[in-house]
Amino acid sequence: MIKNHFNxxxxxxxxxxxxxxxxxxxxxEENLAYxxxxxxxxxxxxxxxxxxxxxxxxxxxxxxxxGVFDKSEAFMRELVNTPNWIDLKMYFLREPFGIGDxxxxxxxxxxxxxxxxxxxRSYIITTESGRKTKIEKIKFLSRSNKSLAAIxxxxxxxxxxxxxxxxxxxxxxxTNFADFPRFKVKHxxxxxxxxxxxxxxxxxxxxxxxxxxxxxxxxxDVKKNTGEDCLKSKHFRTFGEIACEFFDxxxxxxxxxMIDKLAAITxxxxxxxxxxxxxxxxxxxxxxxxxxxxxxxxxxYNQLWEKADLVIEGDSKMQQALRYNIFQLMSTPSPEDxxxxxxxxxxxxxxxxGHAFWDTELxxxxxxxxxxxxxxxxxxxxxxxxxxKAKENAEINGYQGAKYPWESADTGEEECPAxxxxxxGTCYRCYVADYEHHVTAAVTMGMVNYVKTTDDQEFMKxxxxxxxxxxxKFWLSRLTFxxxxxxxxxxxxxxxxxxxxxxxxxxxxxxxAKWNIDYALEKLRKYKKENEDFYQKIIKNCELExxxxxxxxxxxxxxYTVAEQGLIxxxxxxxxxxxxxxxxxxxxxxxxMPKELKGKPKNEISxxxxxxxxxxxxxxxxxxxxxxxxxxxxxxEKRTLHRSSLSPSIHCLMGxxxxxxxxxxxxxxxxxxxxxxxxxxxxxxxxxAASAGGSWQAVVFGYCGMKIAKDGMLSxxxxxxxxxxxxxxxxxxxxxxxxxxxxxxxxDLSYRKRVPTKKIKYKFKDEIKFxx
Numbered sequence: 167m168i169k170n171h172f173n174x175x176x177x178x179x180x181x182x183x184x185x186x187x188x189x190x191x192x193x194x195e196e197n198l199a200y201x202x203x204x205x206x207x208x209x210x211x212x213x214x215x216x217x218x219x220x221x222x223x224x225x226x227x228x229x230x231x232x233g234v235f236d237k238s239e240a241f242m243r244e245l246v247n248t249p250n251w252i253d254l255k256m257y258f259l260r261e262p263f264g265i266g267d268x269x270x271x272x273x274x275x276x277x278x279x280x281x282x283x284x285x286x287r288s289y290i291i292t293t294e295s296g297r298k299t300k301i302e303k304i305k306f307l308s309r310s311n312k313s314l315a316a317i318x319x320x321x322x323x324x325x326x327x328x329x330x331x332x333x334x335x336x337x338x339x340x341t342n343f344a345d346f347p348r349f350k351v352k353h354x355x356x357x358x359x360x361x362x363x364x365x366x367x368x369x370x371x372x373x374x375x376x377x378x379x380x381x382x383x384x385x386x387d388v389k390k391n392t393g394e395d396c397l398k399s400k401h402f403r404t405f406g407e408i409a410c411e412f413f414d415x416x417x418x419x420x421x422x423x424m425i426d427k428l429a430a431i432t433x434x435x436x437x438x439x440x441x442x443x444x445x446x447x448x449x450x451x452x453x454x455x456x457x458x459x460x461x462x463x464x465x466x467y468n469q470l471w472e473k474a475d476l477v478i479e480g481d482s483k484m485q486q487a488l489r490y491n492i493f494q495l496m497s498t499p500s501p502e503d504x505x506x507x508x509x510x511x512x513x514x515x516x517x518x519x520g521h522a523f524w525d526t527e528l529x530x531x532x533x534x535x536x537x538x539x540x541x542x543x544x545x546x547x548x549x550x551x552x553x554x555k556a557k558e559n560a561e562i563n564g565y566q567g568a569k570y571p572w573e574s575a576d577t578g579e580e581e582c583p584a585x586x587x588x589x590x591g592t593c594y595r596c597y598v599a600d601y602e603h604h605v606t607a608a609v610t611m612g613m614v615n616y617v618k619t620t621d622d623q624e625f626m627k628x629x630x631x632x633x634x635x636x637x638x639k640f641w642l643s644r645l646t647f648x649x650x651x652x653x654x655x656x657x658x659x660x661x662x663x664x665x666x667x668x669x670x671x672x673x674x675x676x677x678x679a680k681w682n683i684d685y686a687l688e689k690l691r692k693y694k695k696e697n698e699d700f701y702q703k704i705i706k707n708c709e710l711e712x713x714x715x716x717x718x719x720x721x722x723x724x725x726y727t728v729a730e731q732g733l734i735x736x737x738x739x740x741x742x743x744x745x746x747x748x749x750x751x752x753x754x755x756x757x758x759m760p761k762e763l764k765g766k767p768k769n770e771i772s773x774x775x776x777x778x779x780x781x782x783x784x785x786x787x788x789x790x791x792x793x794x795x796x797x798x799x800x801x802x803e804k805r806t807l808h809r810s811s812l813s814p815s816i817h818c819l820m821g822x823x824x825x826x827x828x829x830x831x832x833x834x835x836x837x838x839x840x841x842x843x844x845x846x847x848x849x850x851x852x853x854x855a856a857s858a859g860g861s862w863q864a865v866v867f868g869y870c871g872m873k874i875a876k877d878g879m880l881s882x883x884x885x886x887x888x889x890x891x892x893x894x895x896x897x898x899x900x901x902x903x904x905x906x907x908x909x910x911x912x913x914d915l916s917y918r919k920r921v922p923t924k925k926i927k928y929k930f931k932d933e934i935k936f937x938x
Contacts (some may be wrong), residue, residue, distance in 0.1 A: 219264025247519025515852020527612025567639025658739025815860025
């Protein structure tokens with residue numbers, strides 16, 4: 167039993183087993199993956215699951231804060247690793263005891279409680295001297311007060327007793343990419359260290375580029391099981407950039423002492439005086455106490471799960487994986503901040519610098535559109551807030567309108583580096599930002615889908631329409647007219663399949679560009695019909711020339727979209743590449759490169775990195791008939807290696823649409839388990855946000871068959887796997903909270919607040935039913 171590893175106070179906190187992710191064995195080589203996997207986030211900051219006791223070499227402790235970026239000597243602005251507040255060093259007679267200072271480690275267990283957002287740990291450690299100590303921990307980042315975090319440590323010496331010494335530390339020597347010497351960067355200057363008016367330790371840091379101040383404060387409360395304070399003495403010290411509060415206490419053999427380490431982290435993004443803010447927050451935290459703050463935190467998570475939970479009956483492993491993905495998704499973005507976005511690795515690692523990609527709009531945003539529309543609004547407003555920078559980006563590159571960067575941080579400038587250095591020092595030119603322009607259409611489509619789901623017409627009128635029009639202007643300027651063939655084309659471009667770059671007339675990009683232009687025209691004509699004055703305001707603000715509608719329409723009609731029926735060539739010349747089908751799969755049911763093609767340049771062979779034409783089919787379902795989708799899925803599925811974690815969820819969704827249910831489930835497993843099984847081998851770098859969001863879509867849009875139909879109605883056409891008896895989840899559809907229950911032959915919908923004004927349709931076999 168999991169709970170038997172812990173004392174009775176912790177047992178009361180731990181949720182039922184179906185809500186737990188458990189690490190039962192300590193292997194140092196797995197630490198970095200588990201630091202990501204068990205990382206916590208609370209909407210403001212994320213903290214990796216490093217061991218606070220220290221002493222372990224295989225560790226990358228990190229605390230990341232939304233919106234805190236810096237470049238310094240790095241290639242791009244990176245999400246900054248801020249001072250490490252978790253350290254609590256422990257000694258007996260100067261001998262350290264902790265995970266890395268062991269002769270023997272027994273009864274190790276680490277438990278991530280998804281329902282409550284708490285990390286629990288327990289183990290018994292034997293040092294070189296033979297002293298046995300039981301350590302138990304509770305860690306949380308407060309969801310109710312997002313600047314606060316805490317770790318409670320229970321210490322029980324099992325075969326000895328006496329005077330114990332501790333160091334409550336804040337380590338400001340922290341760097342990004344600490345275990346990559348070539349890429350290691352220190353993004354912070356340390357401005358001040360003090361004892362927080364005798365209450366603990368404080369560090370004031372400042373980003374090196376923009377001078378943004380960060381305050382980090384810690385304080386400890388120490389009590390025996392009886393509730394009696396037991397500190398013997400304490401005093402403050404500094405060691406360079408480390409602020410340290412030393413304290414000691416007597417602990418008898420088999421006696422348990424409880425140490426609460428309380429932390430407050432603030433930045434100039436929310437306060438003008440980070441020191442005063444930290445001091446006030448620590449004082450309030452100490453007054454409220456660990457237990458009450460934890461209770462408030464748990465209450466917040468209960469409210470989140472009331473909307474976000476997705477129940478699958480009949481598949482316990484998939485149930486666990488979906489809840490894990492949902493937990494990390496909903497824990498990461500800020501409900502209050504429209505100046506930040508969601509990085510491709512969430513707030514759990516440093517790969518991709520914490521930047522937002524097209525992952526947000528097409529893979530992650532749909533979850534928030536349907537479950538937490540208030541957060542979805544922040545995510546689309548983030549893109550609107552950076553529209554002027556997107557326009558500057560277009561101008562810099564010789565285009566008109568708005569060209570969104572492939573990688574976006576806090577400024578909206580392009581963060582994708584022009585040159586890349588490999589770990590061995592090899593340099594090569596990186597052309598992603600130069601040619602991979604489809605992110606601009608993704609930003610627009612994400613915004614449009616947000617409005618369709620939420621019916622937030624005010625956002626569309628005041629902000630969204632400008633994204634729509636300016637991105638359309640970019641695509642119009644990106645087109646080249648081919649006089650000989652009498653069509654417009656997009657030359658030197660890279661589609662989602664990054665192994666072929668650049669190419670001419672990538673089908674995905676051309677179709678999405680046309681969609682972007684056509685949808686902008688559709689909305690403008692609608693506003694013109696409804697309100698001429700408002701329409702003229704848009705025309706003026708966007709500097710649209712007289713007669714632009716007719717011009718745009720004529721250009722759109724002549725955009726070369728490769729084909730709309732039959733087998734679609736991914737780009738011009740693709741069918742001429744060396745073509746060998748994938749015939750072997752690994753133990754994770756994922757395809758292997760045909761041996762005949764190994765070592766050959768990827769741009770000369772037909773094998774793809776990830777979904778491209780199939781991604782197009784998924785997004786523009788109504789553009790292609792089912793037979794065309796089936797034909798293209800069958801063709802490209804045999805040629806796709808899925809070397810991006812984005813790809814499997816799309817193949818699951820498309821497999822279900824065209825009737826390939828067996829392979830669809832294999833792809834769902836690959837997507838949903840990507841971090842729990844570390845099947846990409848890179849979980850140490852952070853959590854795969856797109857896989858988490860894509861897996862949710864695969865279940866809700868795929869197996870539950872939910873979509874917005876052509877007529878604007880919410881539609882269901884379920885196709886549950888044979889081993890699933892039912893699926894339950896909740897959505898917000900145009901402001902109404904709806905509980906959905908999908909069974910093999912039945913759908914139940916219930917409205918938590920009021921009866922809807924529009925009908926919803928659902929289909930089983932050939933019968934369509936309507937419910938009010």
